[in-house]
């Protein structure tokens with residue numbers, strides 16, 4: 600019945616908070632996936648594909664989603680974690696499947712851009728910040744939260760000037776950039792945790808209420824093979840040793856607490872760290 604069937608947002612509840620997965624885009628990774636995880640064995644790939652089959656394309660290529668997450672307490676202001684690949688002509692346009700559809704995804708979830716009061720960027724790679732770049736952004740009032748170490752890295756690295764010139768400088772001029780150095784509370788039940796390694800200032804977002812918790816992982820892990828084998832080096836990590844330490848610690852803590860994982864690029868948005876009850 601055309602016109603009567605609608606897509607529903609993919610939502611997970613954490614106590615009184617709701618976390619909604621918003622898929623900006625999906626598409627194949629440009630390089631063979633073995634190059635991203637050079638030490639992975641055929642057995643490890645098979646186990647990862649069984650856990651998260653939608654991340655493997657028909658030709659065996661790595662098929663990525665590009666997700667943001669909207670976190671909300673009741674009908675209060677919304678915190679967005681990451682801002683996707685962005686529209687046509689965004690900084691990710693030379694490799695990612697632009698245009699993204701984050702504004703449509705928000706509308707499906709019943710969220711107005713003006714209700715977004717904060718955007719946490721897990722890191723400053725251009726597939727995570729597209730709709731936060733002021734010239735492209737529908738979020739005109741939101742403060743944008745980043746770690747000092749990532750700001751410093753992009754200030755020093757002028758050949759990747761887009762992040763600094765188009766994101767950081769305009770946000771500073773508008774008084775909307777909040778730069779953190781380490782763990783920090785964002786609002787009730789929402790906290791950023793420094794998890795360096797993928798980039799120097801990579802951060803994750805812990806959502807908790809009572810015994811319930813959820814971790815938005817950013818690129819702490821990018822493929823299910825790292826859920827099964829956190830020690831596997833990923834070619835996209837700036838500092839593989841630090842990335843491994845951050846990943847191992849975060850996953851060990853999550854397993855102890857039964858924390859749900861909300862991931863950027865895997866086939867499925869939410870992963871449980873404990874068996875669901877009967």
Ligand SMILES: [Zn+2]
Pocket residue numbers: 724726727818863864
């Ligand atoms: Zn990413």
